[in-house]
Amino acid sequence: xxTSTLIQSLNSGDAFPSxxxxxxxxxxxxxxxxxxxxxxDLAQTSNADKMLFVKPANSGAxxxxxxxxxxxxxxxNGDKVDVVISGFAVCxxxxxxxxxxxxxxxxxxxxxxxxxxxxxxxxxxxxxGGTSNxxxxxxx
Numbered sequence: 001x002x003t004s005t006l007i008q009s010l011n012s013g014d015a016f017p018s019x020x021x022x023x024x025x026x027x028x029x030x031x032x033x034x035x036x037x038x039x040x041d042l043a044q045t046s047n048a049d050k051m052l053f054v055k056p057a058n059s060g061a062x063x064x065x066x067x068x069x070x071x072x073x074x075x076x077n078g079d080k081v082d083v084v085i086s087g088f089a090v091c092x093x094x095x096x097x098x099x100x101x102x103x104x105x106x107x108x109x110x111x112x113x114x115x116x117x118x119x120x121x122x123x124x125x126x127x128x129g130g131t132s133n134x135x136x137x138x139x140x
Contacts, residue, residue, distance in 0.1 A: 021084055021086065027053050028055060033110060035092045035131050037057045041064075054081060059106055086136055091112050093134075101122075
């Protein structure tokens with residue numbers, strides 16, 4: 001079920017309650033870590049399941065390249081996963097990611113890489129400790 005995009009509160013200095021972030025709940029078909037860029041699992045047999053299951057995004061195959069957002073916590077295979085599909089998130093990014101970079105699935109599972117096309121996310125900050133603050137662009 002889609003989350004509301006209405007602003008519930010405005011709290012200066014805290015990005016999470018008032019960041020206009022939108023999340024969606026999916027099921028996992030693989031273990032997902034905090035900050036993983038996740039994709040629809042297009043390898044599922046049923047067309048309905050292709051839209052229901054996610055796993056770490058990876059540009060190495062067509063079935064794992066359609067990134068939809070960033071996971072908020074660690075989830076095991078089969079768990080319900082909350083995914084940021086629009087707005088602020090902390091995402092795993094590839095080395096040398098600079099602020100202002102367009103990001104999408106990379107060859108490393110769950111890690112966003114710099115791309116020349118628009119991508120799923122925009123890097124707000126440069127990489128620090130393997131992650132970056134990003135703005136996820138809605139594909140829904």
